[in-house]
Every structure is written in structure tokens, then in C-alpha cells.
Amino acid sequence: MKLSEIGERELIREIQAWLGAAGPGVSVGIGDDSAVLSLTAGTRLLATTDLLIEDVHFRRRYAGYADIGWKAIAVNLSDIAAMGGRPRFALVALASPPEMTAEDVEALYAGMRAAAAPHDVGIVGGDTCASPDGLIVNVTLLGEIQGAPRLRSGARPGDLIAVTGSLGLSAAGLAVLEAGAPPGLPPDLVAEVCRAHLRPTARVAEGIFFGQADGVRAMIDCSDGLVIDLGHLAAASGVGAQVRLDRLPIPPSVGRVAEATGRDPAEFAAVGGEDYELLLAITPGALPALVSGLRSATGTEVTVIGEIRAPEDGLRFLNAQGRPVALGTGFEHFSGP
Amino acid sequence: MKLSEIGERELIREIQAWLGAAGPGVSVGIGDDSAVLSLTAGTRLLATTDLLIEDVHFRRRYAGYADIGWKAIAVNLSDIAAMGGRPRFALVALASPPEMTAEDVEALYAGMRAAAAPHDVGIVGGDTCASPDGLIVNVTLLGEIQGAPRLRSGARPGDLIAVTGSLGLSAAGLAVLEAGAPPGLPPDLVAEVCRAHLRPTARVAEGIFFGQADGVRAMIDCSDGLVIDLGHLAAASGVGAQVRLDRLPIPPSVGRVAEATGRDPAEFAAVGGEDYELLLAITPGALPALVSGLRSATGTEVTVIGEIRAPEDGLRFLNAQGRPVALGTGFEHFSGP
Numbered sequence: 001m002k003l004s005e006i007g008e009r010e011l012i013r014e015i016q017a018w019l020g021a022a023g024p025g026v027s028v029g030i031g032d033d034s035a036v037l038s039l040t041a042g043t044r045l046l047a048t049t050d051l052l053i054e055d056v057h058f059r060r061r062y063a064g065y066a067d068i069g070w071k072a073i074a075v076n077l078s079d080i081a082a083m084g085g086r087p088r089f090a091l092v093a094l095a096s097p098p099e100m101t102a103e104d105v106e107a108l109y110a111g112m113r114a115a116a117a118p119h120d121v122g123i124v125g126g127d128t129c130a131s132p133d134g135l136i137v138n139v140t141l142l143g144e145i146q147g148a149p150r151l152r153s154g155a156r157p158g159d160l161i162a163v164t165g166s167l168g169l170s171a172a173g174l175a176v177l178e179a180g181a182p183p184g185l186p187p188d189l190v191a192e193v194c195r196a197h198l199r200p201t202a203r204v205a206e207g208i209f210f211g212q213a214d215g216v217r218a219m220i221d222c223s224d225g226l227v228i229d230l231g232h233l234a235a236a237s238g239v240g241a242q243v244r245l246d247r248l249p250i251p252p253s254v255g256r257v258a259e260a261t262g263r264d265p266a267e268f269a270a271v272g273g274e275d276y277e278l279l280l281a282i283t284p285g286a287l288p289a290l291v292s293g294l295r296s297a298t299g300t301e302v303t304v305i306g307e308i309r310a311p312e313d314g315l316r317f318l319n320a321q322g323r324p325v326a327l328g329t330g331f332e333h334f335s336g337p
Numbered sequence: 338m339k340l341s342e343i344g345e346r347e348l349i350r351e352i353q354a355w356l357g358a359a360g361p362g363v364s365v366g367i368g369d370d371s372a373v374l375s376l377t378a379g380t381r382l383l384a385t386t387d388l389l390i391e392d393v394h395f396r397r398r399y400a401g402y403a404d405i406g407w408k409a410i411a412v413n414l415s416d417i418a419a420m421g422g423r424p425r426f427a428l429v430a431l432a433s434p435p436e437m438t439a440e441d442v443e444a445l446y447a448g449m450r451a452a453a454a455p456h457d458v459g460i461v462g463g464d465t466c467a468s469p470d471g472l473i474v475n476v477t478l479l480g481e482i483q484g485a486p487r488l489r490s491g492a493r494p495g496d497l498i499a500v501t502g503s504l505g506l507s508a509a510g511l512a513v514l515e516a517g518a519p520p521g522l523p524p525d526l527v528a529e530v531c532r533a534h535l536r537p538t539a540r541v542a543e544g545i546f547f548g549q550a551d552g553v554r555a556m557i558d559c560s561d562g563l564v565i566d567l568g569h570l571a572a573a574s575g576v577g578a579q580v581r582l583d584r585l586p587i588p589p590s591v592g593r594v595a596e597a598t599g600r601d602p603a604e605f606a607a608v609g610g611e612d613y614e615l616l617l618a619i620t621p622g623a624l625p626a627l628v629s630g631l632r633s634a635t636g637t638e639v640t641v642i643g644e645i646r647a648p649e650d651g652l653r654f655l656n657a658q659g660r661p662v663a664l665g666t667g668f669e670h671f672s673g674p
Contacts, residue, residue, distance in 0.1 A: 009569070028486060031573070033558060034385040034478075035420035036486050042365065047381065048371040049477055050464050051430035057466075082370035093388035093475050127387050129394075138475040139432050140386055149365060149373050212594060221370060232346070236368070 001102045003130070011256060014102065023122040025088060035125040037089055043144035046087075048079035052135030054097075062177045065104045067198040068120035068137065069111025075223065076141035077119060077202035078276040082221040084211020089124045090116055093138040095131035108137070119204050125264060148301050150211055150219035152236035155281035159217055159308040161241060162287075164206050164278045164300050167226060168254035168265060171272020173197030175261050176315050182260035189253045200276045205298045207278060213293060215286020225273035225325055231315055233279065240313035243306035245270060246320035270317065271328040338439045340467070348465060348548065351439065355446050360459040363427060372425055372462040382479035385416035388538060391434075391471030399514045402441045404535040405474065406448025412560065413478035414456060414539035415613040420559035421548020422482035424541060426461045427453055430475040432468035445474070456541050487548055487556035489573035492618035496554055496645040498578060499624075501543050501615045501637050504563060505591035505602060508609020510534030512598050519597035526590045537613045542635045545616060550630060552623020562610035564664055568652055577650035580643035583657035607654065608665040618645050 003011060015030060018277060023031040028036035039045060052072050063071075073090060078243070080087040092112065096105060107333060112123060173193035176182075181190045203221070209218045220233045226243070234241045248269045258265040280302075287304065294302050309316075316324050340348060352367060359366040365373035374381060387410050389395060400408075410427060417424040431451065433442060449460060458478070479546070510530035513519075518527045547553045557570045563580070571578045574660065585606045595602040617639075619627060631639050646653075654662050 002419075009572070021438040028351060032486075032489055033416040033556075034422065034480065034486075036420065036482065037382040037384060039376075045374040045376060045479070047374060047426065047428055047462060047477070047479060049428040049430045049475065049568040051432055051466060051473065051475055053432055053466065053468060053473070056432070057468055079370040081372065085371065089384065091384055091386040091477060093386045095388055095390055095393070095473075125384060125386065129388060129390065131390060132392055133470050134387065134392065136432075136473060138386065138388055140384070140428060140477040142382070142384060143371065145373065149369075149371075151365065152369055219370075235346070291361065316596065 003019045003096060003100065003102060003105070004111060006102055008128060011102065011105065015109060018106055019113060019123050020123065023120060026122055026124050029122065029124045030126065033315035035089065035091070036101040037124060037142070039088070039144045039149070043146050045202070046080050046083055046085040046143035048076055048144055049138065049140040050075050052137045054136070060135065063106035063198055066111030068135070069108040070115040070199050072137045072139045073115035074200050074202045074276065075164025076139045077115070077204055078221040080141055080143035081202050081204045082278060083145060083220050084150040084207055084219065085143040086208055087119050087121045087141055087143040090121055090263065091140040092123055092126035094126065095129050095136040097131045097133060097135055100135065145211065145323045150216055152218055152220050152233045154238050155218040155233060155237035155308045157239055157308050158206050158284070159281040160284055160287060160304050161230070161243060161306040162280045162282055162302050162304045163222065163249065163307060164203050164302050166249045166251045167222070167275050167277060168250045168272060169193050169196035170200060170274040171268040172257035174272070175263065176257060179261070185256060185260055189256055190330060193257055197274065200274060202276050203278045203300070206294060206300050209294055209297045210278065210280065213290055215283040215290060216280055218281040220279050222275050222277045222279050223273060226270045226279065228280055232280065234315060238311055240309035240311050240315065241306060242309050242313065242316045242318065244318050245325060247303065247305045249303040265329060290321055340433060340437065340439060340442070343439055345465060348439065348442065352446060353445055356450060356460050359461065360457060363459055363461050365437060366459065366461045367463065369401045372426065372428070374461060374479070375641060376425070376481045380483050383417050383420055383422040383480035383482055383578035384477065385413055386477040387412050389474045391473070397472065400535055400548050402444035403448030403451070405451060405472070406445040407452040407536050409474045409476045410452035411537050411539045411613065413476045414452070414541055415558040415560060417478055418539050418541045419543025419615060420482060421487040421544055421556065422480040423545055424456050424458045424478055424480040427458055428477040429460055429463035431463065432466050432473040434468050434472055436472060437472065464499055468591065476611045482548065487553055492555040492570060492574035492576050492645045494576055494645050494647050495621070496618040497621055497624060497641050498567070498580060498643040498645060499617045499619055499637050499641050500586065500640050501540050501657040503586045503588045504559070504612050505587045505606035506530050506533035507537060507610060507611040508605040509591045509594035511609070512600065516598070522593060522597055526593055529590055532595055534611065537611060539601065539613050540615045540637070543631060543637050546634045547615065547617065548628055552627060553617055554581050554620060555618040557616050558612045559612050559616050560610060563607045563616065566616055568646035570618065571652060572647040575648055577648050578643060579646050579650065579651065579653045579655065581655050582662060583618055583642065584642045586640040
């Protein structure tokens with residue numbers, strides 16, 4: 001059904017019905033001028049916001065509405081995770097293009113809910129309007145943290161650089177989604193990399209673990225790509241960094257897609273971005289406890305990929321022979337002529 | 338300077354410099370994965386978000402960047418005010434079209450800061466990206482409230498309907514901005530109505546006053562127009578309402594613009610929207626104390642314009658002779674074929 005046949009007030013009622021009862025901490029949810037919320041006693045508030053715009057952050061050609069909704073929540077969950085905090089509440093502002101139906105909006109919200117619900121994050125408010133052109137989704141995520149947040153600025157020379165999970169799947173998926181699957185790749189491998197791009201998993205439990213663990217000096221999520229995000233961490237900390245590309249946790253499927261598309265798996269992993277893994281600077285002595293603690297708490301692996309250096313060393317990416325490699329710079333907004 | 342010459346990281350640094358030091362309650366502001374914030378002890382969190390899209394909510398043809406920034410903050414301040422709360426922190430997501438320069442972004446932030454600073458609201462985080470088409474600004478405003486919020490749902494038959502300040506200036510300004518000033522209107526009158534539309538004032542101090550006063554049963558801000566917003570309040574409260582159009586606080590300049598453009602001043606006041614006044618349902622006995630208390634606390638007048646009725650009476654707008662008048666329905670997103 002067209003949104004113009006429903007009207008804004010009825011659409012908001014439908015959204016309320018799709019989302020169901022408000023969760024803990026929600027005194028007033030969707031439907032008044034503001035949400036009224038309670039944080040856990042003794043915590044501070046975390047707040048982050050991300051704008052997703054059609055043909056900048058996603059394409060409706062291959063991303064379904066539920067995928068877009070999922071991703072809008074996941075990228076914000078990842079920012080809360082990168083502080084070591086617990087996500088609590090989401091606000092969603094949606095501008096829908098003329099052809100979008102009520103069923104499409106429902107699918108978008110279903111995707112958001114699917115990403116949010118496992119973390120007990122409720123969608124508590126928002127805004128809806130018409131968009132003259134593409135689809136626009138803005139999500140603000142509110143979280144809470146007990147104790148000190150994990151900042152980008154705490155890394156010191158001698159710290160180890162570590163990353164959760166794996167790198168490169170999302171960029172491999174994007175390559176396949178943009179250009180089509182190259183011949184010869186098994187369907188389940190294609191599905192794996194596409195899913196990694198369309199439905200990224202934020203490392204929420206891992207972030208909470210690192211937020212409470214000893215020896216984590218700095219943390220950031222890998223959204224713009226390892227090169228850019230490590231650059232952020234190094235700049236904020238006033239340090240240099242050296243990464244061994246042969247140590248990057250690159251799954252075999254990334255290598256298969258790289259081979260089939262004539263690309264470099266290390267580029268997918270170091271430049272591609274959107275893996276939403278956590279990138280950390282940790283004190284060397286804390287490594288064994290962090291690796292085993294994270295594994296037993298979450299099942300997730302953490303891999304050491306390099307070390308923090310003095311600022312004059314800059315950012316260096318070395319190959320297996322220890323020689324510096326020039327890499328692209330990852331995704332840069334405002335690039336162009 | 339073009340944003341593509343600066344890059345995202347440098348732009349964020351410039352924004353930090355324009356905004357200056359973070360205010361009270363801000364442990365971590367712009368520049369990390371999330372803001373880290375503290376609310377006043379004993380308060381609950383308020384959260385609201387509003388998306389402003391070019392050619393839906395504003396036109397760059399007559400709205401300067403500072404106007405757009407101002408309005409993006411003001412409309413959110415108004416939502417916090419309508420709960421009776423105190424605004425604290427803003428997050429800003431900005432998608433800038435290709436032709437927008439760093440100076441334009443600075444003007445936009447200057448407008449936001451001008452709207453936020455008088456209320457000690459700091460801009461503590463956000464997101465920046467490129468927009469393929471128009472300018473997009475999303476603001477999320479976080480506030481706090483001690484005690485019970487003022488909801489839309491508390492009105493009861495017999496309550497008086499009251500409104501702060503005046504109605505119609507913004508719609509009169511929009512008419513002039515869209516079609517050009519009709520001949521014969523004095524320049525200062527044209528400037529007054531245009532300013533009301535481009536730089537609306539949220540009733541922040543008034544909202545805080547009503548949030549602590551006795552006898553305020555329901556409150557909403559007049560953003561979509563009296564007809565729609567009173568409809569929201571009536572629907573949420575399960576009541577009807579009757580308004581006397583001859584009692585609406587319509588300034589003389591609205592009448593002058595209406596006359597010069599062949600429009601009805603009551604339409605500007607009741608349907609136009611974007612005045613960002615507060616609309617209240619109050620118990621009759623509380624009226625004298627609310628009027629004098631608001632005047633001495635803020636200098637703002639409050640006018641009784643009607644009364645809450647039984648639900649079966651519906652929404653009725655009467656002229657000076659007490660006869661029902663048919664009005665347009667105010668701004669409806671998703672209208673169209």
C-alpha cells in the first residue's frame with residue numbers, strides 16, 4: 001500500500017505495532033514528542049549517529065529493505081561496541097522515496113529489529129518523512145558504560161595491534177554485488193561474502209568484554225577500512241603503527257573472490273572496510289588473558305597483526321618479507337574532482 | 338574550499354575547532370566512536386530526532402546555511418520543550434552536496450551553535466558524508482527531565498486549550514519566501530515574518546516552566562500546524578476539542594500578509610505550522626497561576642483558545658459567531674498521488 005494512502009499518523013501507529021512492547025528502561029517510546037528513557041544506575045550515556053544514504057552507503061539494486069534496516073542498526077551498534085559500552089536504545093529517522101510502500105517500510109523495520117533485538121536494544125523514537133529522491137535512514141544509538149570508555153587515544157609505542165574475527169569478507173561481498181559473481185565460484189561462498197557485506201555483525205559482546213578487561217589501551221571499529229581506522233587510532237594517540245599484512249586474518253573465501261576478480265586479498269582486508277571488527281591496541285603482557293578470555297566469553301578469535309610504534313615511524317604496512325607495501329587509502333567521503 | 342580538498346578527517350577537526358570546548362557533562366565529545374555524556378543525577382533521559390531534507394523542509398534558494406543549521410536545532414529543542422524537559426546534547430549527521438564548501442559547512446554549524454548555545458546545549462557528535470543530491474541534516478537532541486514528563490495523552494474533557502506566544506507568523510513568512518514579498522508591505526514587516534519562518538524560536542524556558550507547574554495535563558509543540566497537532570493531542574488523550582478561531586493569538590503582521598496575498602490569517606495560524614509554540618491542555622483552576630507565572634518567568638504570554646470536549650464531539654473549529662469552519666489539514670508528509 002502506498003504511504004500517501006496511509007498518512008504519517010497511521011504509519012507511525014503501524015510502526016509501533018510492528019515493534020511491539022517497549023523494553024526495559026523505556027517510560028515513553030514512539031508516539032510522543034520525545035522518548036523518555038532510564039539508564040542503569042551508575043552508568044554514563046553513550047551516543048552515536050550514522051546517516052545511510054542511497055547510492056552512497058547502499059544500493060537498492062542488491063540490498064533488500066531488511067538488509068538496509070539491519071545495516072543501519074549494525075553500524076551504530078559497532079560504534080557503541082568500540083567504546084566498550086552496552087547499546088540500549090535506537091532512534092530512527094526515515095525519508096522514504098515516492099515508490100516505497102508500507103510493506104517496504106515494514107521490511108526495513110523488520111531488518112532493524114532483527115539487528116537490535118538480540119542486544120535488547122529497543123527502537124524508541126524517530127521521524128518519518130517523504131524523500132524526493134533516494135531512501136535515507138538515520139539511526140542514533142544510545143548506550144551506557146560503567147567505568148572508563150575505551151578511546152582511540154590510549155595507544156602507546158610497544159602495544160600490540162590486534163583485531164577481532166576476520167577482515168575482507170565485506171569488501172569481497174561488495175565486489176561480487178557490484179559486478180556480479182564471477183564464474184566458477186560456489187554459490188555458498190558467494191552467499192557468504194554477500195551476506196558479510198549486507199548483514200554485518202557488530203562485535204557487541206566483544207566490545208563489552210574489552211571494555212571491562214585489563215590491558216586494552218585503545219579501541220576503534222573497522223568501518224572505513226584498516227588503513228583509515230588504524231590511521232584514526234594512531235593520530236588520536238599520537239603514535240605510529242606497523243602492520244604485517246601476512247598476519248591479517250583473511251578467510252579463504254576472500255582469497256577465492258580476489259583470485260576470481262583479479263584483485264588482491266590484502267586490499268580487500270586492509271582497505272575495503274565495513275567489516276565492523278574491533279581494532280585494538282593492547283599491552284603485550286595482557287595478550288594471553290585477552291585471547292582466552294574473549295574466546296570463552298564470546299567464541300570470537302583475536303589476532304595480533306602488528307605493533308604500535310613511535311610517531312616518527314608513521315603508518316607502515318609490511319609484506320611477508322618485511323618490505324613496506326603501498327596500499328589504497330580506504331573509503332573517503334568527499335573524494336571526487 | 339571544496340570538501341574534497343579537505344577530506345573527512347580534517348573537516349571533523351575543523352568542526353571541533355568551530356564548536357570550541359565541550360560543555361558540562363561531556364566526557365568525550367566529537368572525534369571518537371561515540372560521545373560519553375553524563376546526565377544530572379535523578380533525571381531521566383529524553384531523546385528526539387528530526388531529519389531535514391532539502392526541498393522538503395527547506396530551500397537553499399532563500400534559506401542560508403546558518404538558517405538551516407539554526408532550524409535543525411530549533412525543531413529538536415521544541416520536542417524536548419514539549420515534554421517539559423531540559424535540552425542538553427546534540428548529535429548532527431550531515432550529508433553535503435558536491436557544491437557545498439567548507440565555508441558553507443562552517444556557516445551551517447554557526448547557525449546550529451547560535452540556536453544551541455543559549456540553552457547550554459553542546460554539539461557532541463555526529464556523522465559527515467557526501468550527498469549525491471541535496472543537503473540533508475539530521476539532528477538528535479538529548480535532554481533530561483526530573484519528575485513526570487508532560488505527555489500528549491493527559492487531556493480530559495473540561496480542560497482549557499492554551500497556546501504560548503503567537504500563531505501564523507511562520508506560515509506568513511513561508512508565503513512571502515515562496516512567492517516573493519507582495520508590493521506595499523513594509524520591509525520590516527517582511528523581515529519579521531521571514532525571520533519567524535527561517536529562525537523559529539523553540540519555547541525551551543516555557544517548556545521547563547510548564548514541566549514543573551501544576552495543572553498542565555497535556556502538552557505538544559505546534560510543528561505541523563494547530564489542526565494536526567491538536568489532533569495528535571486529542572487522539573492520544575482520547576478526547577475531542579473545540580477551538581474558537583477568533584481567539585487565536587494572531588499578530589497584526591500575519592493579517593497584513595494575508596490581506597496582501599489574498600489568504601486567510603486563520604489558515605496561516607491554524608494550518609500553517611512551524612510556529613513551534615507550545616499547545617497545552619490545562620485544568621481551568623490553574624489558569625491564573627500559569628499565566629502570571631509564565632509571564633514572570635519568561636515574559637511569554639499564554640492564550641486560551643478553546644476547550645477539551647468529550648471524544649464524540651471530535652475536533653471543531655468555530656468562527657466568532659460560533660459556527661463550525663472547515664480548515665485545511667496542515668502539513669502531511671506522504672501526501673501526493
